[in-house]
Amino acid sequence: MALIEIEGLEKAFGRHRVLRGIHLAIEAGSSVVLFGPNGAGKTTLLRILATLSRPTAGHVRVAGVEIRANPEGIRQYLGLVSHAPLLYDDLSAWENLRFYARLYGVERPEARIQELLERVGLWPRRKDLVRTFSRGMVQRLAIARALLHNPPILLLDDPDTGLDPQAAEMMTALLREVGGSARTVLMTTHHLERGLALADRVLILAGGRLVFDADAATVSYNDLRPLYDRYVGGA
Amino acid sequence: MKRYLRVIAAVWWKDVRVELRSKDIFTGMAVFAALALLILNFAFELRVPDKRMVVPGVLWVTVAFASVLGLGRAFISEKDRGSLAGLLLAPVDRSAVYFGKMLANLVFILVVELFILPLTVLFFNVSLISLPLLLVILLGTIGLAVVGTIFSALTVNTRAREVLLPILLFPIILPVLVSGIRMTIGLLEGDPLSKLGNWLQLLIIFDILYLAIAFLTFDYVVEE
Numbered sequence: 153m154a155l156i157e158i159e160g161l162e163k164a165f166g167r168h169r170v171l172r173g174i175h176l177a178i179e180a181g182s183s184v185v186l187f188g189p190n191g192a193g194k195t196t197l198l199r200i201l202a203t204l205s206r207p208t209a210g211h212v213r214v215a216g217v218e219i220r221a222n223p224e225g226i227r228q229y230l231g232l233v234s235h236a237p238l239l240y241d242d243l244s245a246w247e248n249l250r251f252y253a254r255l256y257g258v259e260r261p262e263a264r265i266q267e268l269l270e271r272v273g274l275w276p277r278r279k280d281l282v283r284t285f286s287r288g289m290v291q292r293l294a295i296a297r298a299l300l301h302n303p304p305i306l307l308l309d310d311p312d313t314g315l316d317p318q319a320a321e322m323m324t325a326l327l328r329e330v331g332g333s334a335r336t337v338l339m340t341t342h343h344l345e346r347g348l349a350l351a352d353r354v355l356i357l358a359g360g361r362l363v364f365d366a367d368a369a370t371v372s373y374n375d376l377r378p379l380y381d382r383y384v385g386g387a
Numbered sequence: 388m389k390r391y392l393r394v395i396a397a398v399w400w401k402d403v404r405v406e407l408r409s410k411d412i413f414t415g416m417a418v419f420a421a422l423a424l425l426i427l428n429f430a431f432e433l434r435v436p437d438k439r440m441v442v443p444g445v446l447w448v449t450v451a452f453a454s455v456l457g458l459g460r461a462f463i464s465e466k467d468r469g470s471l472a473g474l475l476l477a478p479v480d481r482s483a484v485y486f487g488k489m490l491a492n493l494v495f496i497l498v499v500e501l502f503i504l505p506l507t508v509l510f511f512n513v514s515l516i517s518l519p520l521l522l523v524i525l526l527g528t529i530g531l532a533v534v535g536t537i538f539s540a541l542t543v544n545t546r547a548r549e550v551l552l553p554i555l556l557f558p559i560i561l562p563v564l565v566s567g568i569r570m571t572i573g574l575l576e577g578d579p580l581s582k583l584g585n586w587l588q589l590l591i592i593f594d595i596l597y598l599a600i601a602f603l604t605f606d607y608v609v610e611e
Contacts, residue, residue: 202472203475203476204476204610204611205611224479224480227476227477227478228478230476234469236468236469236472237469238469238472239470239473240401240470242404242408242409243401243404243408247404251397251401252473254394254396254397254400255394255397255398255474255476255478255479256478257390257478301478
């Protein structure tokens, strides 16, 4: 059984249909990268999975459980990293993670926070306010925040937005490390090369529909680029 | 239940901590309240034979107007920095987030009232320090925080949110203002609180009713 199952998912904001009948099954431990232009519905799909948005129609199940039936329980399974870091500028790195550890009821929070801050290379800056961090450091801290409760599913919504190439490379390496085989990752990005480096399955979403679905091992950047341009152009 | 209470405490602690560092909400509310009291002091001095007569109205209107400034920030600041989703991802019933935010707002308004009360005494030469009056102010403030927090969440995704919040909020909190003003008039005239039982009941029922409404509706209010 797939860890995430999506059947006939639709989402509309008023008359505007953002998602149009999405069917998708994601196996546990896989890394799925979702490409698509702005307005394709990538963020909306992730927000529905994260229980931040209510579907208009269709079913979404995580570990066999309908997310609308037990949203609190589902949220324990999820970590979300988006282009907004979900952090507080007026709190230090340590205080931010301490706050989220309380929200998630993390056991032995001090040890877990130290472990994650060391992993993302921010332990020496733990007492500094987040407002003093660079964009790259903020995103690394956002990854630590999303991993605090050790979620089996990691949702990444354009996590490399606004990063310079060096910071983006560092982010890719970090995501590869934290993804691992035990965690299921669903990531959206515009950056084909970076996405392919992380993916073992590639999807393209255009006009609210899944228009391409392939094993990443069978797709190279040179194959994907014209396909992406065609779908995006036709979206 | 333990986790639910822990989330309430965490959200409250975070809001208070952020406010202690930034002082954004308190500074705006306190400066506004001081200016409102100063202007009203001069305005009534010209036409009213005894300024003490207008103190109940001045006090409650100043508190209500100053509160709106802070209440609006409760969710606008979360939305603007993109951290609202972080709160809503907590694996508990989302009403815990509401209660944490509401309690933080309650503290902010009470702190501003600690600043307003001495200023009112100074400008209007009237004694406001009595236990029954402080109880009435506390109950009224709870009503403002309860309704203001849910409406702040309701309006945060709208375009004209700063304008919409007071337009929606003031008609709803009318019972708080009317009962608060009535009881303040009575207490300043020397009536015992027991004589003002109907107004007190109205205030308590209002607080409980809107607390229940907020508890039941918050999840729908914040979800897209």
